[in-house]
Amino acid sequence: MTRGDIPLSHDPSARYLPWLLGIMCYFAVLASVGAVISHQLAARWDFALGSVVTVQIPAAVTEGSDAPRLSQAERMMRQLPGILRLVRVDTSRSAELLAPWLGAELAADLPLPRLFDLHFAAPPEVDLEQFESRLGELFPGAMVEAHTQWMSHVAKLTRAVEALGLTVLALVMGASVVAVIFAVRTSVSIHREVISILHLIGARDGYIASEFQAHVLKMALRGGLVGGFLAVATLAGVAAALEPEAVDSANLIPTLLGGLPAGIVEWVLIASAPMLVAFVAWIAARLSVLGALRKMNP
Amino acid sequence: MIQFDKVELRYPGSPAILSDVNFAVEESSFQFITGASGAGKSSLLKLMYLGLKPSRGRLSLFGQNAATIGREGIPALRRRIGIVFQDFRLIPHLSALDNVALPLRIAGARESAIREYVPELLEWVGLSGHFDALPHTLSGGQQQRVAIARAVIGRPQLLLADEPTGNVDDGVAVRLLYLFEELHKMGTTVLIATHNRALVERFDHPCLNVDGGRVTRVRGPGSRRSAPRPVGSAAGAAASSQQRRGG
Numbered sequence: 001m002t003r004g005d006i007p008l009s010h011d012p013s014a015r016y017l018p019w020l021l022g023i024m025c026y027f028a029v030l031a032s033v034g035a036v037i038s039h040q041l042a043a044r045w046d047f048a049l050g051s052v053v054t055v056q057i058p059a060a061v062t063e064g065s066d067a068p069r070l071s072q073a074e075r076m077m078r079q080l081p082g083i084l085r086l087v088r089v090d091t092s093r094s095a096e097l098l099a100p101w102l103g104a105e106l107a108a109d110l111p112l113p114r115l116f117d118l119h120f121a122a123p124p125e126v127d128l129e130q131f132e133s134r135l136g137e138l139f140p141g142a143m144v145e146a147h148t149q150w151m152s153h154v155a156k157l158t159r160a161v162e163a164l165g166l167t168v169l170a171l172v173m174g175a176s177v178v179a180v181i182f183a184v185r186t187s188v189s190i191h192r193e194v195i196s197i198l199h200l201i202g203a204r205d206g207y208i209a210s211e212f213q214a215h216v217l218k219m220a221l222r223g224g225l226v227g228g229f230l231a232v233a234t235l236a237g238v239a240a241a242l243e244p245e246a247v248d249s250a251n252l253i254p255t256l257l258g259g260l261p262a263g264i265v266e267w268v269l270i271a272s273a274p275m276l277v278a279f280v281a282w283i284a285a286r287l288s289v290l291g292a293l294r295k296m297n298p
Numbered sequence: 299m300i301q302f303d304k305v306e307l308r309y310p311g312s313p314a315i316l317s318d319v320n321f322a323v324e325e326s327s328f329q330f331i332t333g334a335s336g337a338g339k340s341s342l343l344k345l346m347y348l349g350l351k352p353s354r355g356r357l358s359l360f361g362q363n364a365a366t367i368g369r370e371g372i373p374a375l376r377r378r379i380g381i382v383f384q385d386f387r388l389i390p391h392l393s394a395l396d397n398v399a400l401p402l403r404i405a406g407a408r409e410s411a412i413r414e415y416v417p418e419l420l421e422w423v424g425l426s427g428h429f430d431a432l433p434h435t436l437s438g439g440q441q442q443r444v445a446i447a448r449a450v451i452g453r454p455q456l457l458l459a460d461e462p463t464g465n466v467d468d469g470v471a472v473r474l475l476y477l478f479e480e481l482h483k484m485g486t487t488v489l490i491a492t493h494n495r496a497l498v499e500r501f502d503h504p505c506l507n508v509d510g511g512r513v514t515r516v517r518g519p520g521s522r523r524s525a526p527r528p529v530g531s532a533a534g535a536a537a538s539s540q541q542r543r544g545g
Contacts, residue, residue, distance in 0.1 A: 004391075005389065005392065005400065005403075007391040194389050194390075197387050197388075197389055198400075198404070199372075199373070199376075200347065200349070200376065200381060200383075200387070201376065201377075201381075201400055201401050201404055201448075202373045202374070202376040202377035202379075202401065202404055202405070203373060203404045204373045205369075207404060294369070297349075298348075298369050298372045298373070
């Protein structure tokens, strides 16, 4: 039914529903992006930090006095299963990091511990406590830190943000459904006479519902595409407003707007938010019209 | 085709509009229903297209008990019926052509067939210059002819017409009656409700009278011969279109 047997384009809902669905779509895209960013960050940090172990060896009493023991400790570290590389953090770099708090002179004079970053292909499966005790035999007070405790807090936070994004998405969908149901029921009421004529000529409820569905789908897609476009524009604006370094270190926006780091699946999910809103609106329209028609005499 | 058996129609708390109605409409018959305004002619027709259901008694349509026809079964039944409403019931925002095309579109006819047959029928009912006219721009008589064209375009098995000549002059009324006769000759069962006794007298068809809620037969079939004249090919075209669609 493409000729418009029912004049739905003149309804009040034809004026406000595209805007309403556009706004819904705007929030749906932002919520989707939030959820996807959180999901990706959780995975990325889980991999980046979960697969790095930091070993801290107390400072030597005099420079080079414990060189043979240190070499033995490095050998032990290199022999750990799954290790990719071992990076010794320069002591001067540690002093630089402390300088803002302690002052450059004091930081340079302090006996700083030797730090090693052990990079693994995946989160290490070795018994780090046992490794720490073995190191402790060489260097009493040596520490092995796997970042897992800190990671669990970050993971909780990102999962909470992800859940919030999905909740907002669900609420947006629910609000869209309510708006469509209200608009469709109003339209059915307005066009009761035309619907009655169609029934008398032999139109099935499905034939009549298909006209409402097509009308709602058209409005939802129109609003959805505008809302989706504005949401992407908003994200682009946020990305542009952030300092490049901040963006780079946070690794948030470029992950999505740069496109490449994010998976194609995530992009498809984000792009499908307007389609999802339109599809939900389409289904809601059909069920709502059929429900309203059942209350009318055929 | 239609069988009324002790049918009664009443609205809750009101006296019966129709009571103890007993008659049959044979397939391929042509009958008039006469009676004064408000006698119940329209209600009788409404029962026949399931716009109302009997309060009592048994009504059989196309061999089915009306009481057992569910909501899902009604559209298919109505596609076998063409209805000319007293108040036309045209869809206001659709052109004359689109109003007439509605039954074909609802039945899923091809647009090419619609473009071929609908204008031909509109020309035959004298609306050749009004294809794109909206109903409110047409006179009462023109709207009535659009309504009649819409009712017959799908070549229904049963044609129910409620005062189909009420808004046209006598010449057009007779011409429209010949269109109904043409459909009747092709096998359509025709029932025309009218208070125009002169028109009924002009044609030799059985006649039912509705008076005081009761239906009586006042003239049987073959009581007088009519002399129908040839009336063009529009109805034939509608029939051919239906046959080509497999309808």
